[in-house]
Amino acid sequence: MFNLIKKDIIIQKTQLLLFIPLIIFLVFFAQNLSPILIFLLASTFISANAYVYDALTESNILLNSLPYTRKKIVASRYLGAIVYMIISIALAGGVLYLTGYGYEMMDMAIAVGLFFIFAAFAFPLFYILKPAYIGVAVLIGTIVLALGFQPASRFFMEHMTVITDFLVSTSTTTLYLIGAATSIGLYLISWMISQFIYQRKVF
Amino acid sequence: MGMENVIELRGVSKALKAFTIDNMNLQIKQGYVTGFIGANGAGKSTTMKLIMNLLQPDKGKVSVFGLDYANHEKTIKDRIGFVYDSNIFYESLNLKDISRIVAPAYKHWDDKQFKFYVKQFELPLNKAIKKFSKGMQMKASIAIALSHDAELIIMDEPTAGLDPTSRRELLDIFQEVMVDGKRTILFSTHITSDLERIADYIVLIDEGQILFDKPVYELQEQYAIVKGSTELLDADTEAYFIKIERSPNGFQALTKDVAKVKEVFGEHAVIEEASLEEIMFYMKGADHPYD
Incomplete structure (x- = not known):
């Protein structure tokens, strides 16, 4: 399992060199970005990239010819994503701190929650989509996220009084707990679905 | 097993x-x-x-x-x-x-x-x-x-x-x-x-x-390519072959019973070792592949 997770780093050594510059770029050239979005983009970077590599039929034939079970391959993807998410958010936090870009722990927590939700929907899709479309899907997803995230959150803040009332009336701790439970729950369900799809996949 | x-x-x-x-x-x-x-x-x-x-x-x-x-x-x-x-x-x-x-x-x-x-x-x-x-x-x-x-x-x-x-x-x-x-x-x-x-x-x-x-x-012992005049072929002798190709000059066929063919045709037919490629070619679309 650890070997499969480590593999993601080996296959994208060169892209990883872009990781820190990417965050610095976001800090300086997109100054109005919410730190939440920066954390979210950072957290998905490694896993999304690894998916693009592993979506190739050839990679699936390789991994499945090695002494790994399909269950392990999917499990390493879901656990690996968490590992890389934690490392990436820590790194991004470091970069933001050093560049004086203001953020709070809450931004990180929300980004982690959004990461789980985003991954929960994206990962099974990656197993269903044909390799050629995955790059396109990632690109579109990123653009939609980048363009739509702030207007959407503003819209929710202003118009969804039911939600905001609920948010205001509920204690922060409860909110965190509900958020964490929902996003992690979705992630676990998604893991089951991916495993189901991958067991039946034909290479 | x-x-x-x-x-x-x-x-x-x-x-x-x-x-x-x-x-x-x-x-x-x-x-x-x-x-x-x-x-x-x-x-x-x-x-x-x-x-x-x-x-x-x-x-x-x-x-x-x-x-x-x-x-x-x-x-x-x-x-x-x-x-x-x-x-x-x-x-x-x-x-x-x-x-x-x-x-x-x-x-x-x-x-x-x-x-x-x-x-x-x-x-x-x-x-x-x-x-x-x-x-x-x-x-x-x-x-x-x-x-x-x-x-x-x-x-x-x-x-x-x-x-x-x-x-x-x-x-x-x-x-x-x-x-x-x-x-x-x-x-x-x-x-x-x-x-x-x-x-x-x-x-x-x-x-x-x-x-x-x-x-x-x-394969080398049993299979062979047999060439000869079409006059050699009849309902009985055709049964020795997996597949027969006929041309105006005669026939060419694959057998998997080379001993029997030698016995029946003797000097009248030419019997040659069959290469894997020939065996593969004749077996494809064979008349009696499983005999």
């Missing part, structure tokens, strides 16, 4: 979009080189994928080393070395990084052995796989397949797309590898001449069906 069979397929059926395998039975014997031959699209790769558990059968059982994949996938694959007809390694990586990914997957990875083959095959460790020639990619794949003490080597068209020189070179390598006699090799190809030097058994597949599974010496 007996220990002498490394691979056993029993009543395996698999329906794919463009292709069906129906009730296939196949045994690959331990310690021998089995050549798996058939035209392009005959079902070789599908069968190989069933053996590697890249495809799961709709019906029937696949066992390798006497174990099933449902309970022993890791153990089975730990003991298999694989070579495919096209590159399956991350092509932007170099061989060193690929060995870093592959090595920890195996219990018995032997880095010394790997370095030995890398040197023998003159492979660069720091060059991206996509910059390798087809022959080098195959050699890289073989080097990896041979570096974890695998008991069974499965190769799907390892010589496909190679120029004659590299093909020869690869066949020499295989021959060396087999010297210790401990290993079992299953080697699919549509270039039958590859096998004449190295195979102990030949399995012929056509349209998803195993037409035969025989030791090479038996």
